[in-house]
Amino acid sequence: xxxxxxxxxxxxxxxxxxxxxxxxxxxxxxxxxxxxxxxxxxxxxxxxxxxxxxxxxxxxxxxxxxxxxxxxxxxxxxxxxxxxxxxxxxxxxxxxxxxxxxxxxxxxxxxxxxxxxxxxxxxxxxxxxxxxxxxxxxxxxxxxxxxxxxxxxxxxxxxxxxxxxxxxxxxxxxxxxxxxxxxxxxxxxxxxxxxxxxxxxxxxxxxxxxxxxxxxxxxxxxxxxx
Amino acid sequence: xxxxxxxxxxxxxxxxxxxxxxxxxxxxxxxxxxxxxxxxxxxxxxxxxxxxxxxxxxxxxxxxxxxxxxxxxxxxxxxxxxxxxxxxxxxxxxxxxxxxxxxxxxxxxxxxxxxxxxxxxxxxxxxxxxxxxxxxxxxxxxxxxxxxxxxxxxxxxxxxxxxxxxxxxxxxxxxxxxxxxxxxxxxxxxxxxxxxxxxxxxxxxxxxxxxxxxxxx
Ligand SMILES: [Zn+2]
Numbered sequence: 256x257x258x259x260x261x262x263x264x265x266x267x268x269x270x271x272x273x274x275x276x277x278x279x280x281x282x283x284x285x286x287x288x289x290x291x292x293x294x295x296x297x298x299x300x301x302x303x304x305x306x307x308x309x310x311x312x313x314x315x316x317x318x319x320x321x322x323x324x325x326x327x328x329x330x331x332x333x334x335x336x337x338x339x340x341x342x343x344x345x346x347x348x349x350x351x352x353x354x355x356x357x358x359x360x361x362x363x364x365x366x367x368x369x370x371x372x373x374x375x376x377x378x379x380x381x382x383x384x385x386x387x388x389x390x391x392x393x394x395x396x397x398x399x400x401x402x403x404x405x406x407x408x409x410x411x412x413x414x415x416x417x418x419x420x421x422x423x424x425x426x427x428x429x430x431x432x433x434x435x436x437x438x439x440x441x442x443x444x445x446x447x448x449x450x451x452x453x454x455x456x457x458x459x460x461x462x463x464x465x466x467x468x469x470x471x472x473x474x475x476x477x478x479x480x481x
Numbered sequence: 482x483x484x485x486x487x488x489x490x491x492x493x494x495x496x497x498x499x500x501x502x503x504x505x506x507x508x509x510x511x512x513x514x515x516x517x518x519x520x521x522x523x524x525x526x527x528x529x530x531x532x533x534x535x536x537x538x539x540x541x542x543x544x545x546x547x548x549x550x551x552x553x554x555x556x557x558x559x560x561x562x563x564x565x566x567x568x569x570x571x572x573x574x575x576x577x578x579x580x581x582x583x584x585x586x587x588x589x590x591x592x593x594x595x596x597x598x599x600x601x602x603x604x605x606x607x608x609x610x611x612x613x614x615x616x617x618x619x620x621x622x623x624x625x626x627x628x629x630x631x632x633x634x635x636x637x638x639x640x641x642x643x644x645x646x647x648x649x650x651x652x653x654x655x656x657x658x659x660x661x662x663x664x665x666x667x668x669x670x671x672x673x674x675x676x677x678x679x680x681x682x683x684x685x686x687x688x689x690x691x692x693x694x695x696x697x698x
Contacts, residue, residue: 335534340540361554372524373531380527398561399606400585423532439533442529
């Protein structure tokens with residue numbers, strides 16, 4: 256049982272990680288296959304809901320509010336670490352990436368636009384880009400120039416962005432385990448098709464058609480999108 | 482002209498997940514630049530990433546994690562790296578044509594002969610020197626020798642167009658092919674210039690085979 260204690264300008268925030276561990280830590284852990292999350296009840300109370308996340312991010316952006324940052328850290332950092340460990344990173348690397356992501360969250364909070372994406376989705380894209388940059392540097396690549404412009408999605412999808420992550424969790428929950436598995440593995444496996452084929456011991460063609468089917472089921476569950 | 486051929490769900494999902502190789506990701510970004518429809522779909526797939534992050538069972542951070550980050554909040558971010566200017570050969574592109582902005586940091590080599598009526602120019606990504614990306618230029622009304630494909634190929638049409646058994650492709654369209662496709666594209670009257678990335682270690686016949694050979698794959 257561990258409890259992380261975070262110190263913030265005199266205010267003490269108790270990060271009761273052990274409680275969540277008890278609730279979530281069933282099943283196997285591995286670089287690619289996860290069973291624990293597949294069994295996780297999706298309606299388990301989220302410690303910080305999407306609206307609270309967006310509000311706290313707004314406080315960080317406009318007021319450089321450290322208690323707000325502390326709450327976001329308590330919520331996101333342990334999930335980011337777990338996310339990267341599931342994707343195959345060693346614990347120290349995952350820890351480091353989670354910390355770097357939180358630092359970027361602080362710096363970039365001003366560019367978070369709740370009309371464009373949910374807070375968790377925005378955090379996900381930050382950490383995804385960090386990991387990609389790191390992987391390229393490891394292979395001898397130079398930094399990629401930052402994109403010149405910030406293009407928005409089409410107007411008809413825009414109004415749906417903010418609430419999407421929450422609805423997406425619901426939609427993922429309606430998928431069969433086999434379908435949810437291939438979608439998750441697309442995120443957590445280094446070489447998606449081949450990696451999934453190996454992890455599930457399936458032919459490559461079967462993996463590809465299963466992904467197509469899983470995505471079409473996901474689209475059905477969401478209504479008309481994505 | 483409106484876009485007829487879009488990115489597949491599978492490719493967009495892998496792009497959202499950050500799991501496409503740098504070359505395929507570049508061509509995907511070139512399509513996204515011109516296609517609001519696919520940008521909307523990408524946002525939905527990124528939301529899958531957000532949902533997976535939210536569903537993750539928390540892993541305990543190091544006891545010093547928060548104080549580490551707190552101590553760095555006022556740190557000045559590292560200055561952006563000074564990038565050398567990309568090396569560009571004179572490509573003699575049609576005056577009305579512009580290269581997609583995602584190529585801004587890339588080196589682009591001169592046109593090299595690949596086959597009758599077909600030339601290619603190597604595109605180098607400084608952030609991923611091993612990526613296989615090229616510009617292809619097919620002369621007007623020229624049919625390309627029937628060919629099979631690498632494990633995955635993405636081709637974004639930049640100028641002109643072509644037709645094959647899978648349809649008619651024009652500016653802004655993207656073609657996705659894998660090793661199961663065997664086709665014989667024929668360029669339109671104005672010819673065709675496209676940006677292509679290939680990935681996967683299949684030995685190819687025909688002109689893509691010559692690309693492989695030239696690139697030393
Ligand atoms: Zn499109």
